[in-house]
Amino acid sequence: MKHKKLIIIAALSVALIIMAVGVSYSYLTSNPSAVVNKIPIGYDEVSIDEDFSPPVEQRENEATTYQKTVKFANTGNTPCYVRVFADFSSASIRNISSFSYDGGTSFYSAELKMQNNYFIKEVSGTNNPNKGWVYITEGSNELLGGYYYYTEPLAVGEETPPLFTDVKTDYSKNSNQKVEQYDVIVYTETVQTVTRDGNSDTSAADRYKTVWQEFISGQGS
Secondary structure, eight states, X not given: OHHHHHHHHHHHHHHHHHHHTSEEEEEOTTOOSEEEEEOOOOOOOEEEEEEEEOOSOOOXXXXXXXXXXXXXXXXXXXXXXXXXXXXXXXXXXXTTEEEESSSSSSOEESGGGGSSSOSOXXXXXXXXXXXXXXXXXXXXXXXXXXXXXXXXXEOTTOBOOOSEEEEEEEGGXXXXXXXXXXXXXXXXXXXXXXXXXXXXXXXXTTHHHHHHHHHHHTTTO
16 A cells, blocks of 8 residues: 555656646747747656566476566656565565575575565675665665665666566475465656755765655655
8 A cells, every 4th residue: 555655646746847847938128029948848767677587387395596687777868766666476475585686696585675684785885786776674764665776866878787687486495385376566666866955966875865755755846
């Protein structure tokens, strides 16, 4: 229910922003006729770019690993921040599944991401292939929690590092778990990088948090 409410808030906020910056009119003192200055509307939009190789078969008491590389590209005309909700369609599958963001070398529990030991271990580091991604738990931040955030502003035409590259579901972890078909749900939202006071400087630490908090709370519209 919480995520459904956020979708409605986001849609309304974007609509209001577009209406507010549609067209500006100015009048020249030397000419009594009106001059229309068309101001292009900035819009933020991303596409989900995915390389997906589904497993041929899943078997009881065995682990199944398959490629699912998920990135996000800025297809709009303005820099933006990106956040992502990712989950499994089955809670029981989530509990025996894990993600990799380094091509399957290391796997981190998908179930633990709902608590404090989420699979995104750090935001920075030269050896971190998904540099820039962080997960905020609902317990640490009620307003922003439950999403993965790309902490850097995503420029027009640029693409994020992969949020994850591979998925593993290990039925041997629970002998009572039956093999079942499931979906990995990936939902994304974007927001422009300018704060409510018009500040466009994106160099400050945790700037993405400020922009998202203003937007979600309605202060940015």
